[in-house]
Amino acid sequence: MNNTKYIGVFLAFFCITHFGIGQDITAMKPVKGGALSPLYGLDSSKVWVDDFLLDVYPVTNEQYLDFVKNYPEWQKSNAKAIFANGNYLSEWQDDELLGSHMNPNSPVTNVSWFAAKAYCACQDKRLPSVDEWELAARASETNPNAENDSLFNQRIVESYETPNTSSKQVGSTYENYWGVYDMHGLVWEWTSDFNSVLISGESRRDGDADRNLFCAGAAISASNLRDYAAFMRYAFRGSIKANYSIKNLGFRCAKSN
């Protein structure tokens, strides 16, 4: 009797120390939809987001390795330049070999939007939209909408200032209200319509660009820290192209309900 108890404790300890991940790496959690006011401050219109499912963790190196074994066209040496630039999986030793310093349970990075999209499609999932991602990310541990929680926002901004967070394991930050981990503090994440953020130095070029977002006016109207953190995310999205592969940019998948 005592013995089995010990084995149970041992097993639990083993699992935690070896994987550090509380649950199935491919698990998804339901996120309840709702109204979201997109960052770009002066625009008071809200967008509606439907219920959806979101991966509990960002996709890991190990998961991505499995993917490229099954889909060789996405291996480092095979990926076409139009879909992934030269930095694609740049730290991998070989087509089917992670870099020696890389943790299999760290989030995969240096992956392009095309690659992330293909990965999710192959799992019968898809990338979350910007609005879905933002909706899930505004939840703190206890509150589904912590937009106005200054401590939560402070933490997000601080996490942006911390270098090399992409080498941590998935699940090593916090679990939010929806049971989803690492929305902030590990890596930036691709979204399906990241290129819906319009910016350009010359607003003339962008038709009706979200000028509020990037001209000086926006910085002035960004009156609190929440805007500041969101501002950074939107600016980042506006600055990248779909074949970019960046060291601190990973992804997770979503699914419609």
Next chain:
Amino acid sequence: MKLKYIFQLLSLVLLVNLFACQKQTDDSEQYICPMKCVDHKTYDHPGTCPVCKMDLVKVSSLEAPVLATDNASDNSIFNLTSSWNTQNNEKIQLTDLKGKVLVVVMIYTSCEAACPRLVADMRNIKNKVDDPNIDYVLVSIDPEKDTPEKLKAYAKEEHLEGDQWILLQGTLDDVREFSNVLSMKYKKISPIDFSHTNIISVFDKHGVLQYQQEGLGVSNDKLVEEVKSLSE
């Protein structure tokens, strides 16, 4: 000891065989479709291509060009496998446009501000270039509303008639993907309106992006020049 000897002998035989194999493939001449209709499929005997019916040619005779397009094709939009509906309700893939210089713009038909100017620019470019071997492609960013019928009516209204004008409807997903190939940005801002970047892109005959004109009301001289030189 004896075993080791046998093993060494065996590996020597294997090694020789390996080289022999390689030599053999080098010797036997392979044939390929000069248009590479079935990608890079090669044939053991001379004959005609099953797709374009052209005579097959020796691979060796194409060696250099094959390599050149191989490198280029890595950047080609013909790597996209999405399928599209034209204004004539035909299903096409982008590879069907292979072999022609393409001038491409993304618009939506209910757009009242920028798109009419972009489309006017397209017409203007076509007149200046004045070459029947160039296709002008308009891809809708509002595929839910812009059905083939709607695109057809739009083409008529905007005087985009004739074989050189191709208007395309895709799925939401494929349109998003295509916009990312062009590094073009757009966002639905209301049920009827989109904000979008104004870009006209030029692709060479292999589907590789060669030039982009950004903005409204800019001179299209450089783009016209580019199109002319690519079609030569």
